[in-house]
Amino acid sequence: MFISLDFESKDPIYLQLSQQIIEGIARRQLCPGDTLPSVRSLAADIGINLHTVNKAYQQLKQDGFLHIHRQKGVVINPDGVPKADDQYRSKVEHELHPIIAENICRDLNKEEFLNMCSHIYSEFTKDGES
Structure with missing residues (x-):
C-alpha cells in the first residue's frame, strides 16, 4: 500500500494516515489478517514521528479496523471491520x-x-x- 501525505494540508498527519489505511481496506488493497508495518518502521519509511503513527494506529484500533498484538504486530481486523450500527x-x-x-x-x-x-x-x- 502506498501512503501519500500532504504536509501542507490543514488535516493532521495522523488523520491523513488513518484515512488512507481505511481507503486501502475499502479498496481491498488491505484485507482482514494482513499485517501493517510496525509503528517505528512506518514512521521511518514515510518520515514522520512515531507518535503520529501510533496515534493513527490507536484510533484505527479503537474504531475496529486494526488489532495490535505484541507478537503478531499490527493486523487488519481478522474478523473484518465492524458493520454499521x-x-x-x-x-x-x-x-x-x-x-x-x-x-x-x-x-x-x-x-x-x-x-x-x-x-x-x-x-x-x-x-x-x-
Missing part, C-alpha cells in the same frame, strides 16, 4: 450536516452533491456496485 449511522449523519449545509450555502444543488457521492462511492466498489 445505529451509533455509527448517527455519527455519519452528524458529520454530514455541516458538509451539506456548506454545499447549500455554495449553491451546489442536491443532484450535483448526490452525483459526487455516487461517483466517490463507486471508486471504492467493484464496477460501481454496492
Whole structure:
C-alpha cells in the first residue's frame, strides 16, 4: 500500500494516515489478517514521528479496523471491520450536516452533491456496485 501525505494540508498527519489505511481496506488493497508495518518502521519509511503513527494506529484500533498484538504486530481486523450500527449511522449523519449545509450555502444543488457521492462511492466498489 502506498501512503501519500500532504504536509501542507490543514488535516493532521495522523488523520491523513488513518484515512488512507481505511481507503486501502475499502479498496481491498488491505484485507482482514494482513499485517501493517510496525509503528517505528512506518514512521521511518514515510518520515514522520512515531507518535503520529501510533496515534493513527490507536484510533484505527479503537474504531475496529486494526488489532495490535505484541507478537503478531499490527493486523487488519481478522474478523473484518465492524458493520454499521445505529451509533455509527448517527455519527455519519452528524458529520454530514455541516458538509451539506456548506454545499447549500455554495449553491451546489442536491443532484450535483448526490452525483459526487455516487461517483466517490463507486471508486471504492467493484464496477460501481454496492
